[in-house]
Amino acid sequence: MAYTPDKPKLAESSDDLRARIPGWGADLDPKDRPSVPQEVFDPDLSGAHWEFPERQPERWPRERSIEHKFLTPVFGTSTPPRGLSGAIRRYSYAKYSEGRAAHWLLLLAADRVDVAESRLRSLVTGRPDRLIHETGVRSELSHHGLRSRLGRNRTDVTHHPLDPAIAAAPYLIGAGLGYAIMRRMARNR
Amino acid sequence: MQAMVYRGPYRVRVEEKDRPKIEHPNDAIVRVTRAAICGSDLHLYHGMMPDTRVGMTFGHEFVGVVDDVGPSVQNLRPGDRVMVPFNVFCGTCFFCARGMYANCHNVNPNATAVGGIYGYSHTCGGYDGGQAEFVRVPFADVGPSLIPEWMDEDDAVLLTDAVATGYFGAQLGGIVEGDVVVVFGAGPVGLYAAKSAWLMGAGRVIVIDHLDFRLEKARTFAHAETYNFAEHDDIVVHMKKITDHLGADVAIDAVGAEADGNLLQHVTAAKLKLQGGSPVALNWAIDAVRKGGTVSVMGAYGPMFSAVKFGDAMNKGLTLRMNQCPVKRQWPRLFEHVRNGYFKPSDLVTHRIPLEHIAEGYHIFSAKLDNCIKPLIVPNAA
Numbered sequence: 001m002a003y004t005p006d007k008p009k010l011a012e013s014s015d016d017l018r019a020r021i022p023g024w025g026a027d028l029d030p031k032d033r034p035s036v037p038q039e040v041f042d043p044d045l046s047g048a049h050w051e052f053p054e055r056q057p058e059r060w061p062r063e064r065s066i067e068h069k070f071l072t073p074v075f076g077t078s079t080p081p082r083g084l085s086g087a088i089r090r091y092s093y094a095k096y097s098e099g100r101a102a103h104w105l106l107l108l109a110a111d112r113v114d115v116a117e118s119r120l121r122s123l124v125t126g127r128p129d130r131l132i133h134e135t136g137v138r139s140e141l142s143h144h145g146l147r148s149r150l151g152r153n154r155t156d157v158t159h160h161p162l163d164p165a166i167a168a169a170p171y172l173i174g175a176g177l178g179y180a181i182m183r184r185m186a187r188n189r
Numbered sequence: 190m191q192a193m194v195y196r197g198p199y200r201v202r203v204e205e206k207d208r209p210k211i212e213h214p215n216d217a218i219v220r221v222t223r224a225a226i227c228g229s230d231l232h233l234y235h236g237m238m239p240d241t242r243v244g245m246t247f248g249h250e251f252v253g254v255v256d257d258v259g260p261s262v263q264n265l266r267p268g269d270r271v272m273v274p275f276n277v278f279c280g281t282c283f284f285c286a287r288g289m290y291a292n293c294h295n296v297n298p299n300a301t302a303v304g305g306i307y308g309y310s311h312t313c314g315g316y317d318g319g320q321a322e323f324v325r326v327p328f329a330d331v332g333p334s335l336i337p338e339w340m341d342e343d344d345a346v347l348l349t350d351a352v353a354t355g356y357f358g359a360q361l362g363g364i365v366e367g368d369v370v371v372v373f374g375a376g377p378v379g380l381y382a383a384k385s386a387w388l389m390g391a392g393r394v395i396v397i398d399h400l401d402f403r404l405e406k407a408r409t410f411a412h413a414e415t416y417n418f419a420e421h422d423d424i425v426v427h428m429k430k431i432t433d434h435l436g437a438d439v440a441i442d443a444v445g446a447e448a449d450g451n452l453l454q455h456v457t458a459a460k461l462k463l464q465g466g467s468p469v470a471l472n473w474a475i476d477a478v479r480k481g482g483t484v485s486v487m488g489a490y491g492p493m494f495s496a497v498k499f500g501d502a503m504n505k506g507l508t509l510r511m512n513q514c515p516v517k518r519q520w521p522r523l524f525e526h527v528r529n530g531y532f533k534p535s536d537l538v539t540h541r542i543p544l545e546h547i548a549e550g551y552h553i554f555s556a557k558l559d560n561c562i563k564p565l566i567v568p569n570a571a
Contacts, residue, residue, distance in 0.1 A: 003434075008433040026531060027389045028390040033360045052281070052295075063298070074279065074295060077212060079311075085362030101494045116243070134201060137552060154419070
């Protein structure tokens with residue numbers, strides 16, 4: 001068919017769709033939708049009874065983006081920074097803005113250091129991590145792991161083998177380094 | 190209390206943690222009765238989101254019963270059944286005053302580019318989430334709403350994010366009567382977006398995914414025309430063929446950071462974390478929409494750069510619209526739609542998982558085992 005001015009005809013008319021689909025056209029008017037327009041100035045709408053909220057006490061030096069003027073009046077208090085990962089995080093927040101890749105790469109690196117630290121901590125405290133249990137991999141047996149993947153034409157199956165490799169990478173690298181060190185020590189005797 | 194905690198990529202467990210405390214006069218403590226695992230939780234689970242700390246509790250979709258309130262809370266009392274939007278917001282900053290609750294400037298010290306989200310890393314404010322027996326809810330006078338008496342708890346929990354986000358995504362598409370709408374991704378948000386597109390008068394709704402069980406749901410739940418991209422050499426060309434070679438009027442990316450369909454993109458972004466997300470679905474949306482059309486982005490992406498086809502978007506004169514959903518703004522209308530029977534949010538729930546089995550829950554959802562579309566979490570204190 002040639003390219004013409006008209007919009008291609010649809011298989012079903014609005015009346016057909018209204019009859020077939022519950023609620024079709026209930027929000028037909030584009031101006032009468034909850035988020036239209038995006039910005040509607042109405043400071044009383046939310047039910048807040050403050051103009052600027054009271055400040056939450058800062059019980060430890062709370063890391064913050066250097067793009068903020070000050071520490072926000074309310075903030076999350078989950079998992080304060082600690083150890084080497086905490087130092088990396090604090091440095092990243094203090095030094096780089098959100099616009100810098102270094103900021104995010106340092107935070108991602110800190111996340112990996114955090115995992116290693118937590119692993120060591122769990123060993124030292126005598127409560128080693130239950131690695132297999134924590135991956136939830138037992139559900140492969142109880143929830144049809146093979147049947148959910150085989151013959152399903154799923155594109156993600158090609159990279160599923162990478163997942164355990166990512167989860168096990170720190171241990172494989174650690175074991176490799178340990179083996180190399182032991183071997184070198186044995187050679188030097 | 191018992192709470193899910195993150196232990197590193199692909200690893201979570203249940204731990205005994207201290208109960209959250211009132212830390213601000215307008216806080217509430219909520220005893221969680223239902224939570225859910227969201228597709229965007231999987232980005233955290235896979236270690237993609239910067240500053241996701243070991244020991245954090247995830248979960249931004251939850252409902253529960255008010256257990257305690259701070260001294261300045263006026264609108265809630267202990268014993269109230271509440272649903273809590275995934276956004277943490279103050280109600281009065283520059284952005285909240287304009288209804289942009291997802292972009293609050295007073296709740297996330299870690300970043301200015303994103304507001305506060307429960308249980309979504311320190312990049313989103315460092316708040317513990319609701320996959321636990323109890324959770325701290327800041328700004329209790331502006332965030333939570335009482336669950337309507339007629340509403341089922343399983344429906345309410347889905348309205349705290351997935352339904353609202355899908356509905357919001359359809360709105361950002363600026364759909365007008367007779368529009369052809371294509372939704373990339375048949376997870377819960379994509380399915381609700383498809384369903385919402387009809388409410389806004391779409392003339393044709395197409396859903397693209399690679400999981401047959403989700404496409405089946407798109408046909409039965411969202412009345413959509415479906416295509417499995419794995420069965421097509423080039424899904425963009427196929428989209429053009431079925432739209433008279435013009436493209437769709439509106440395309441919705443309901444996939445986000447871990448899109449499949451291009452192994453190189455997936456591995457560099459989702460596995461090696463060299464991009465803020467694998468923009469396969471977003472690029473397909475840009476390619477599949479007609480010139481002058483609108484792309485609505487609901488998929489969550491990380492703060493790093495991603496290889497997005499901006500040249501095509503510019504050359505085609507596209508409108509790109511995106512945001513985290515300001516959930517509470519959607520609720521009055523969504524309550525009407527649920528009550529009128531246009532939506533039954535819990536129709537998408539496929540699995541109900543006790544909190545103590547959270548590790549299995551995450552693995553089932555992440556690996557898409559057992560035809561899992563939406564898992565709910567039932568805490569012991571429920």
